[in-house]
Amino acid sequence: MSIFIDHSTKLVVQGITGRDGSFHAKQMMAYGTKVVAGVTPGKGGQRFEDAVPVFNTVAEAVHATQANTSVIYVPAAVAASAIFEAADSGIELIICITEGIPVLDMTRALPYVHERGARLIGPNCPGLISPGKSKVGIIPGSICQPGRIGLVSRSGTLTYEIIHQLSTNGFGQSSCVGIGGDPLIGTNFIHCLAAFAADPETEAIVMIGEIGGTDEQQAAEFVKEKVKKPVVGFIAGQTAPPGRRMGHAGAIISGSSGTAAEKIAAFEKAGISVMKRPLDVVPLLKERL
Amino acid sequence: MNLHEYQARDILRRHGIPVPPGEVASTPAEAGAIAARFGGRVVVKAQVHAGGRGKAGGVKLAKTAAEAEAHAKAILGMTIKGLTVQKVLIAPTAEIASESYVGIIVDRASQRPVLMVSPAGGIDIEEVAAKTPEKIHRLAVDPRYGLLSHQAMALGFKLYSDVKQARAAADIMQKLYGAFYAVGGSLTEINPLVTTADGSVQALDAKIVVDDNELERRPDIAALRDTSAEAREEVAAREAGLTFIKLEGNVGCCVNGAGLAMATMDLVKYYGGEPANFLDIGGSSNPQKVVSALRIITSDPHVKAILFNVFAGITRADDVANGIVQATREFSVKVPMVIRLIGTNEAIAVEILKKAGFPALTDMDGAVKQAVAKATGKAA
Numbered sequence: 001m002s003i004f005i006d007h008s009t010k011l012v013v014q015g016i017t018g019r020d021g022s023f024h025a026k027q028m029m030a031y032g033t034k035v036v037a038g039v040t041p042g043k044g045g046q047r048f049e050d051a052v053p054v055f056n057t058v059a060e061a062v063h064a065t066q067a068n069t070s071v072i073y074v075p076a077a078v079a080a081s082a083i084f085e086a087a088d089s090g091i092e093l094i095i096c097i098t099e100g101i102p103v104l105d106m107t108r109a110l111p112y113v114h115e116r117g118a119r120l121i122g123p124n125c126p127g128l129i130s131p132g133k134s135k136v137g138i139i140p141g142s143i144c145q146p147g148r149i150g151l152v153s154r155s156g157t158l159t160y161e162i163i164h165q166l167s168t169n170g171f172g173q174s175s176c177v178g179i180g181g182d183p184l185i186g187t188n189f190i191h192c193l194a195a196f197a198a199d200p201e202t203e204a205i206v207m208i209g210e211i212g213g214t215d216e217q218q219a220a221e222f223v224k225e226k227v228k229k230p231v232v233g234f235i236a237g238q239t240a241p242p243g244r245r246m247g248h249a250g251a252i253i254s255g256s257s258g259t260a261a262e263k264i265a266a267f268e269k270a271g272i273s274v275m276k277r278p279l280d281v282v283p284l285l286k287e288r289l
Numbered sequence: 290m291n292l293h294e295y296q297a298r299d300i301l302r303r304h305g306i307p308v309p310p311g312e313v314a315s316t317p318a319e320a321g322a323i324a325a326r327f328g329g330r331v332v333v334k335a336q337v338h339a340g341g342r343g344k345a346g347g348v349k350l351a352k353t354a355a356e357a358e359a360h361a362k363a364i365l366g367m368t369i370k371g372l373t374v375q376k377v378l379i380a381p382t383a384e385i386a387s388e389s390y391v392g393i394i395v396d397r398a399s400q401r402p403v404l405m406v407s408p409a410g411g412i413d414i415e416e417v418a419a420k421t422p423e424k425i426h427r428l429a430v431d432p433r434y435g436l437l438s439h440q441a442m443a444l445g446f447k448l449y450s451d452v453k454q455a456r457a458a459a460d461i462m463q464k465l466y467g468a469f470y471a472v473g474g475s476l477t478e479i480n481p482l483v484t485t486a487d488g489s490v491q492a493l494d495a496k497i498v499v500d501d502n503e504l505e506r507r508p509d510i511a512a513l514r515d516t517s518a519e520a521r522e523e524v525a526a527r528e529a530g531l532t533f534i535k536l537e538g539n540v541g542c543c544v545n546g547a548g549l550a551m552a553t554m555d556l557v558k559y560y561g562g563e564p565a566n567f568l569d570i571g572g573s574s575n576p577q578k579v580v581s582a583l584r585i586i587t588s589d590p591h592v593k594a595i596l597f598n599v600f601a602g603i604t605r606a607d608d609v610a611n612g613i614v615q616a617t618r619e620f621s622v623k624v625p626m627v628i629r630l631i632g633t634n635e636a637i638a639v640e641i642l643k644k645a646g647f648p649a650l651t652d653m654d655g656a657v658k659q660a661v662a663k664a665t666g667k668a669a
Contacts, residue, residue, distance in 0.1 A: 020603075076502060076505075077505065077506055099572075100502045101502060102473055102500050102502045102503045102506075103395050103475060103500050103502065104395070104402075104432075104469075104470055104473060104474075104500065104503070106400070107395060107400065107401060107402060107432045108432050108433070110400050111400075111431075111432075111433070126602075138602060138603055139602070140602050140632065140633065143632070153548070154548065155546065155547065155548025155549065156546045156547075156548060156549075156572075156602070157544075157545055157546030157548065157549040157600040157602060158546060158548030158549040158551075158552050159548070160549075160600045160602055160632065161549060161552070161600050161653065164600070164631070181547060181548070183395065183397045184395065184397065184400050208548070210548055210551060211551070213397045213398075214397070214398065215397070218398075234552075236548050236549075236551035236552045236555060237551040237555070238555045238558065239536070239551075239554045239555050239557075239558045239564055240551060240554070240567070241534070241536065244534050244567075245501075245532075246532075246534065246547055246550070246551050246567055247532045247546075247547025247548075247550060247551075247567070247569040248547040248548070249500075249501075249502065250397070251547060251548075251551070255415045256415075260555075276559060277556055277559060277654065278552060278556075278653065279653070279654055
């Protein structure tokens with residue numbers, strides 16, 4: 001099994017003819033993801049790579065192809081609008097890769113998505129992959145292996161680093177989910193932990209957090225109360241100075257809140273094994289399994 | 290992006306919030322002339338992006354225009370928390386009866402804009418939150434409807450028992466909420482919101498932080514950026530499309546991705562070194578970005594070794610390698626470089642580096658250990 005995406009995922013790519021959208025649509029198709037449609041306003045009727053029909057609107061794409069998942073590669077200025085459109089068209093799972101969406105746009109988009117019963121992953125995220133089944137987003141498929149470790153992370157390349165450690169040491173993954181580095185995101189650690197806890201083929205969970213906010217602290221509480229599977233965690237940003245945004249819009253220590261130290265303490269209190277270095281993931285998993 | 294107090298006051302005034310008069314000066318003579326127009330009794334306030342201006346001696350009262358000019362002379366050019374004061378705000382002093390706090394932020398947990406008000410104004414709100422949390426009242430606003438009148442009124446009564454003043458405060462809160470969305474704020478704050486001797490409610494000091502992601506669609510707000518108030522390297526990095534934050538150590542770091550960049554800094558520290566900076570070259574493949582990154586890192590005289598840590602995904606390893614080689618042709622890099630590259634087009638990258646005489650590593654821990662050893666002059 002896996003979480004959120006698998007063989008039943010039928011994907012529409014919003015922004016399929018753009019620079020990033022076209023590149024990653026090809027990568028996803030090569031990986032075996034069922035890319036059933038693309039959307040670029042004004043290019044309806046064309047075919048992408050002679051295979052995937054392009055529509056003017058998401059509603060048309062859903063009507064013609066029964067797409068149930070969308071991935072968004074459009075520029076930040078119109079990305080919130082793309083989220084509204086996907087939610088309005090009956091898409092159940094929306095993955096927004098775009099970085100740089102104004103936070104105030106998200107204060108409006110998130111309740112809209114929620115009210116329509118859809119799930120948003122991101123924004124400002126690398127997407128997700130269920131190795132051997134489906135990949136939606138930009139995580140390089142070549143570094144992943146099918147297996148029984150569930151991985152959830154706020155980061156992109158740091159996630160690749162940990163996946164690389166896992167795959168090269170015989171730990172395949174059930175699903176890897178990048179939830180995004182923004183302060184307001186659609187799917188948080190707890191949503192992913194709950195899904196991994198319920199997934200019979202996930203044996204252990206790796207969660208990668210960073211400074212800023214209290215999502216990791218709440219997730220630690222959730223692990224303590226609800227998750228019976230072993231959890232291994234990492235927090236990036238122990239050397240980050242307070243008050244500065246460390247690249248990700250959400251990675252900021254505000255006053256004395258959101259530090260790595262308080263998150264690590266919360267992890268330890270909840271029985272999560274804490275990595276000191278990315279390469280500690282393998283020995284800690286061996287210890288816990 | 291932080292706005293100066295005088296810029297924030299202008300924005301609030303344009304949104305109809307009562308703000309006492311005040312003008313900005315960049316020379317003592319200008320300050321004196323403004324003070325004379327206000328009748329001499331003024332406050333001279335340093336305009337820098339730092340809290341605790343008063344404690345640092347950046348806020349002074351004057352009884353005459355000459356005294357204001359002397360204060361301006363002392364304050365202009367002084368350094369507060371590493372930032373040089375370039376401008377002062379001159380405002381007439383007022384009889385203040387009470388000081389409150391009104392602020393709006395986006396709350397991550399509720400995912401909504403949250404209004405915070407407190408009758409304990411004039412001091413750092415974090416301090417109030419830590420010592421007397423019961424004095425802070427919060428309201429998460431539903432962005433579909435905005436701040437409703439009855440909600441604002443209820444908060445107004447938390448500040449003032451007088452209905453006229455509560456109504457005035459409620460009106461200010463609704464206008465502040467409008468300004469928050471209009472400028473694309475991540476924080477808008479009035480501290481203190483004062484009542485004067487005649488009972489009127491006014492915004493004495495204002496602070497606005499704008500979400501950097503809003504600037505592209507708000508050129509009028511972006512134009513308010515004061516680059517003289519920011520670190521030189523950080524301005525250069527932003528113009529080159531990089532995220533750079535200067536730190537105190539001697540291991541220069543050049544990484545793709547914010548999470549990996551933080552983890553790399555942490556690992557430098559773990560192996561006994563100190564990172565000189567945070568630097569994310571971003572997701573796009575562009576050798577020129579690497580050249581700019583190296584130029585910025587090498588401009589810091591404290592840097593004794595440079596560490597590249599690249600996990601190529603969208604970023605192509607060969608682009609990074611080409612950038613490194615190109616940079617060493619354009620200017621001399623006098624400190625040792627340790628390069629770790631893995632992922633997309635790794636083999637091509639290693640070949641490019643080898644031809645130019647640079648060894649490439651694939652293991653993150655090994656690379657960090659080497660960089661720390663080179664920076665501290667010890668063997669790895």
